[in-house]
Amino acid sequence: MNILIAGAAGFIGSNLSDKLLKDGHKVWAVDNFTTGKSENLESFKDNKNFIFAECGVETEDFLKFCSDQRVKFDQIFDLACPTGVPNIEILGDEMLEACSNGTKNILRVAHEHNARFLFTSSSEIYGEPEVPVQSENYTGNVDPIGWRANYEEGKRFSETLIMHAVRKHKLNARIVRLFNVYGPNMALGDFRVIPTFITQALVNKPLTVHGAGTQIRTMCFVDDLINGLILVMEKGIAGEAYNLGSDKAISMLDLAKEIILATESESDITFIPRAEHDHNSRMPVLDKVRALGWDYKVDLRTGLGITIDNFRKRITAYDVKYSIDESLQLQPQG
Ligand SMILES: NC(=O)c1ccc[n+]([C@@H]2O[C@H](COP(=O)([O-])OP(=O)(O)OC[C@H]3O[C@@H](n4cnc5c(N)ncnc54)[C@H](O)[C@@H]3O)[C@@H](O)[C@H]2O)c1
Incomplete structure (x- = not known):
């Protein structure tokens, strides 16, 4: 086609x-x-x-x-x-x-x-x-x-x-x-939560969790x-x-812990102020797309492993600086 x-x-x-x-x-x-x-x-x-x-x-x-x-x-x-x-x-x-x-x-x-x-x-x-x-x-x-x-x-x-x-x-x-959504080819400096956490973990910098990290997302x-x-x-x-998308929920704090584990990083977690506009929770009903015959198959741990391998290959000094400096001031993607 x-x-x-x-x-x-x-x-x-x-x-x-x-x-x-x-x-x-x-x-x-x-x-x-x-x-x-x-x-x-x-x-x-x-x-x-x-x-x-x-x-x-x-x-x-x-x-x-x-x-x-x-x-x-x-x-x-x-x-x-x-x-x-x-x-x-x-x-x-x-x-x-x-x-x-x-x-x-x-x-x-x-x-x-x-x-x-x-x-x-x-x-x-x-x-x-x-x-x-x-x-x-x-x-x-x-x-x-x-x-x-x-x-x-x-x-x-x-x-x-x-x-x-x-x-x-x-x-x-x-x-x-x-x-x-997450996976290979996400921009290292694009501020979404998974690229930010992976980049921080790979260079052993603290993972910046916004608020108490209770925000819920599905990945x-x-x-x-x-x-x-x-x-x-x-x-x-x-x-x-x-x-x-996925309908399996994870809090941002648990996601940070999961990424530290998956990267075998020495990073800590640091809590920074949360933007007022940051959404608390999102959870899709997937009945319509499942009725077409779709479902997700890749679990978070497997998907993170593939994404981390891809990030290891692409990471550069510039991207690290950009991602880390900015992510301390700005919000990860909700
Ligand atoms: N990744 C997610 O979690 C997510 C969640 C919800 C919705 N989406 C939507 O999915 C789409 C793809 O997202 P992504 O994660 O790949 O983001 P991305 O930013 O990596 O990709 C968007 C692409 O669109 C290009 N683009 C922007 N404006 C354009 C224009 N005027 N003309 C031509 N190209 C233009 C960008 O350069 C970029 O390559 C977007 O529409 C986004 O809003 C993504």
């Missing part, structure tokens, strides 16, 4: 490109490297079935790249959006642009190509949930003028654009709401997640949203 991936140089996009190429597909990919890295494309950039353009999805260059290819895209994955909690402020303009004009442009291409379309939304669209578990019909608790709104409302607006296109143009589009290994994205693309119903 001919498949377009927007945001292909990112953590999930690069793992998805790799898998789709290995499955024998031809992949067209775009990324503007806002938070992605060219090194993530290294292992397959010379593959003749991989065609890459550096451009933002909100630009004319993106539309031109798509029309210049003179192929029909069968599937389009839209992952293009800056990530990382501190980037909600630092890359606020880019986030809002990707979620508005970017999503609009990709939907336009999907319509022109009559392609199946999948958008990676986020558990952040539920905001600070008032219910202990979140099913897809929970409408969330988001503050539109709150600190996290650039990302939370950005993703919500993208979802609205998609549903409008489904209703107006009968677009074959589905939404996947990702809960926390899904990227290979499981990719299988879920491909399955929902193929079997998911147009106009439906699907939660995707």
Whole structure:
């Protein structure tokens, strides 16, 4: 199949490109490297079935790249959006642009190509949930003028654009709401909790736990997640949203302890102030995606082992300094 991936140089996009190429597909990919890295494309950039353009999805260059290819895209994955909690402020303009004009442009291409379309939304669209578990019909608790709104409302607006296109143009589009994902190719300095803790542990610096570390998250290994994205693309119903992730909870303090153990690190744990906007807990209901035949298979200890090996290979002095200095002041990803 001919498949377009927007945001292909990112953590999930690069793992998805790799898998789709290995499955024998031809992949067209775009990324503007806002938070992605060219090194993530290294292992397959010379593959003749991989065609890459550096451009933002909100630009004319993106539309031109798509029309210049003179192929029909069968599937389009839209992952293009800056990530990382501190980037909600630092890359606020880019986030809002990707979620508005970017999503609009990709939907336009999907319509022109009559392609199946999948958008990676986020558990952040539920905001600070008032219910202990979140099913897809929970409408969330988001503050539109709150600190996290650039990302939370950005993703919500993208979802609205998609549903409008489904209703107006009968677009074959589905939404996947990702809960926390981890694995190889996460950027070392991207402030999310697992890369931050692993980097700190590998250089024997204290792991910075925010507050008492009682925040609860669920962590899904990227290979499981990719299988879920491909399955929902193929079997998911147009106009439906699907939660995707793990439903096994872990507190941030327990996660820090687990990573110290897995890295055999001499690090201690240090407790630092917690941001007001940090969410307490998130827990997906996974019935809809399980009904399609998906489940996660990789347990946390195995997934952490694979991720730690990957980090050991990539770690550099610059990345360590960046990750550690910044993570002391800024929030790990919720
Ligand atoms: N990793 C997670 O835990 C998680 C959780 C929820 C949702 N998501 C969503 O999944 C998608 C992929 O996330 P990720 O973890 O791989 O993050 P990432 O930051 O590694 O990847 C996002 C990619 O999109 C690119 N990008 C940003 N703006 C762009 C634009 N305007 N045009 C083209 N490319 C652009 C970035 O450079 C980057 O390569 C994102 O949409 C993110 O919001 C991820």
